[in-house]
Amino acid sequence: MSIAFLFPGQGAQSPGFLHRLPDHPSVAATLQEATTVLGREILELDGGAALQSTVAVQLGLLVAGVATARALAAEGVAPAMVAGLSVGSFAAAVTAGALALADALRLVDRRARLMEQACPAGFGMVAVTGLPQRRVEAIIGAIHGPAAPLYLANLNGPAEFVLSGADAALDRAIETAQQAGARRAERLAVAVPSHCPLMDGAAAALTAAIESVPVAAPRIPVVGNRRARALRDAAAVWEELATNLAHPVRWSDSVTLMAEHGATAFLEMPPGTVLTRLAAAEFPDLPGRCMESLSLSGARTFAARAGDR
Structure with a gap:
């Protein structure tokens, strides 16, 4: 064993x-x-x-x-x-x-x-479950920008992902993921945007x-x-x-x-x-x-x- x-x-x-x-x-x-x-x-x-x-x-x-x-x-x-x-x-x-x-x-x-x-304030992480990686990446691509940075931070499973970024971008990502049929899209108890640039x-x-x-x-x-x-x-x-x-x-x-x-x-x-x-x-x-x-x-x-x- x-x-x-x-x-x-x-x-x-x-x-x-x-x-x-x-x-x-x-x-x-x-x-x-x-x-x-x-x-x-x-x-x-x-x-x-x-x-x-x-x-x-x-x-x-x-x-x-x-x-x-x-x-x-x-x-x-x-x-x-x-x-x-x-x-x-x-x-x-x-x-x-x-x-x-x-x-x-x-x-x-x-x-x-x-x-x-x-990133002392205004950032965090969001878990998204139930969507394929290509759909999650499309959501990120539609939201990410200089004023609303958003990144794919964790690839935890075939349909288990975590996003990092600014609060406004994360809020939009949650809404968009839910509309796309995600089983879960919610903030994590993390106050920093880990695992991204x-x-x-x-x-x-x-x-x-x-x-x-x-x-x-x-x-x-x-x-x-x-x-x-x-x-x-x-x-x-x-x-x-x-x-x-x-x-x-x-x-x-x-x-x-x-x-x-x-x-x-x-x-x-x-x-x-x-x-x-x-x-x-x-x-x-x-x-x-x-x-x-x-x-x-x-x-x-x-x-x-x-x-x-």
């Missing part, structure tokens, strides 16, 4: 998600490490008001993913490969041994602040910041967002972490790659359930569960049963 650990990105958060992590020594140690490195209490970052901050959300997602993966490893559940959506790539890199948690915390803090500074400046600044950070070859493959390829050396992981915020997320292709490279089960780190749902939609015969609703003992049982398939 080859389990792939999936680490969610911004938009998966919900109030109290750090307080719902498993009661385990590895989780407690990770929370304490994050608090020490950041100089602030990490458990204060998952309140309703705190989650209005991109910085708080991204740091919380990183810590939740790493803490849970460490607890699973201590209980004998280890991944054969990892993938993270957007900022989830940092948790994936830490879990694969390519990046130290302390360095990841500092980089994610810097990343989130750069993203907020690049609006983040080029932030990516350049992050690249400069990450140059001095040690990145190692991962112990297991890390599947990247930009090219949906297995990253097996330090340089490839470095490029992914430094630049993925300004490029579309090819999540559907990433899941396909994991299945083609031998993943026989998917286990989603907290918070949220979106990545489990997306994997099940494309590979219904491969078992998948999310730690949001699974105990550590349940995860051991899931891994054992998946291994018996």
